[in-house]
Amino acid sequence: MMQTKAFVISLGDPAGIGPEITVKAWLARERESLPPFFAVGDIGSLAAVWDGPVVRIDNADEASEAFNEGLPIIHLPGCDPVQPGNPTLDGAQCALNALEIGAGLTRSGGARGFITAPVSKHQLYQVGYTHSGQTEFIAERCGVSKTNAVMMLAGGDLRVVPVTTHVPLAAVSDLLTVDLIVARAHATVRGLRRSFGIDRPRLAVAGFNPHAGENGALGSEEQTVIAPAIERLRAEGVDASGPYTPDAMFTPRHRATYDAALCMYHDQALIPLKTLFFDEGVNLTLGLPIVRTSPDHGTAFEIAGHNQAHPGAMIAAIKMAEQMALHRAAARG
Numbered sequence: 001m002m003q004t005k006a007f008v009i010s011l012g013d014p015a016g017i018g019p020e021i022t023v024k025a026w027l028a029r030e031r032e033s034l035p036p037f038f039a040v041g042d043i044g045s046l047a048a049v050w051d052g053p054v055v056r057i058d059n060a061d062e063a064s065e066a067f068n069e070g071l072p073i074i075h076l077p078g079c080d081p082v083q084p085g086n087p088t089l090d091g092a093q094c095a096l097n098a099l100e101i102g103a104g105l106t107r108s109g110g111a112r113g114f115i116t117a118p119v120s121k122h123q124l125y126q127v128g129y130t131h132s133g134q135t136e137f138i139a140e141r142c143g144v145s146k147t148n149a150v151m152m153l154a155g156g157d158l159r160v161v162p163v164t165t166h167v168p169l170a171a172v173s174d175l176l177t178v179d180l181i182v183a184r185a186h187a188t189v190r191g192l193r194r195s196f197g198i199d200r201p202r203l204a205v206a207g208f209n210p211h212a213g214e215n216g217a218l219g220s221e222e223q224t225v226i227a228p229a230i231e232r233l234r235a236e237g238v239d240a241s242g243p244y245t246p247d248a249m250f251t252p253r254h255r256a257t258y259d260a261a262l263c264m265y266h267d268q269a270l271i272p273l274k275t276l277f278f279d280e281g282v283n284l285t286l287g288l289p290i291v292r293t294s295p296d297h298g299t300a301f302e303i304a305g306h307n308q309a310h311p312g313a314m315i316a317a318i319k320m321a322e323q324m325a326l327h328r329a330a331a332r333g
């Protein structure tokens, strides 16, 4: 019987909770009807938290068949011994190598999609990483510009897109331009069509200031940048509305009126998403030639190795990767 290709999961920082939530997702594979997946990372990071079956593979094509025997892994040496909760620079390099190999395997068609377990940006920066996150790294490896690769977080009935991502809050106002908001909105619309099957996505655009600026009395970004961007988008046929008062646009009533909220900065987008849907929140990248998802949370070093990590977001990331892959295949016909 011909086996379908498997999804690849980079294990992230070996001392974080990535290995544990990957193992827990594998243990839940039947209950959750998960598609086959395999890990790429240090096999020692699995052994440090689990003594269940692991199948070492050399080639992505072996993964689907091995999946029911044990958690398949392409082993990357170099960060032994792994101590959960104690990150090291070798471990950060290992996480970076896993990211590189996972992106390459997916890009070349060896895997159906790419799921990234959490890395520590602080640790990565110390081994010479210059991207602000995994999103930008994967975009570059796929030959996609940073503007066209859009970070989206999704959980429950909420999807949010931060227009600016990993930048200091003090820099956000200067970074917000009509062109940037319009580009992110178009990439979001294309992504919602292609990967979620939403024909005419409705975008709700957040203001930036308290009360969306109170007609300029509490800040001018709404008048100078955000409203003109919405106007241009509407003229270009996008169903965009706003700028909405940020503190009131995530109520259940308001959420029912849009498919994605375009937010001006990281926490404006991620605080509502994680507050409402932390254990099922998925971070995904739109605009790539490959499917890429990730759990919404980080490395949680303080609980690593204590069997306290909830696997819900990782399971949701695997399921969403499969849904996205199916939508994209259907769109290709």
Ligand SMILES: NC(=O)C1=CN([C@@H]2O[C@H](COP(=O)(O)OP(=O)(O)OC[C@H]3O[C@@H](n4cnc5c(N)ncnc54)[C@H](O)[C@@H]3O)[C@@H](O)[C@H]2O)C=CC1
Binding pocket: 017, 021, 117, 118, 119, 120, 121, 122, 123, 134, 283, 294, 295, 296, 297, 298, 299, 300, 301, 302, 303, 308, 309, 310, 311, 312, 313
């Ligand atoms: N996708 C990624 O690669 C992400 C990486 N990070 C990285 O993670 C590191 C730590 O960041 P924090 O802001 O502390 O966020 P975090 O998500 O690691 O932790 C925040 C809180 O949530 C808890 N938590 C996280 N995931 C959990 C789970 N699955 N089950 C139970 N509790 C969980 C933690 O114990 C902590 O109390 C940073 O270095 C950051 O760069 C943060 C977010 C996403």
Ligand SMILES: NCC(=O)COP(=O)(O)O
Binding pocket: 132, 133, 134, 135, 136, 151, 270, 283, 294
């Ligand atoms: N807060 C989201 C986050 O840190 C994940 O970003 P990325 O590493 O997937 O770009």
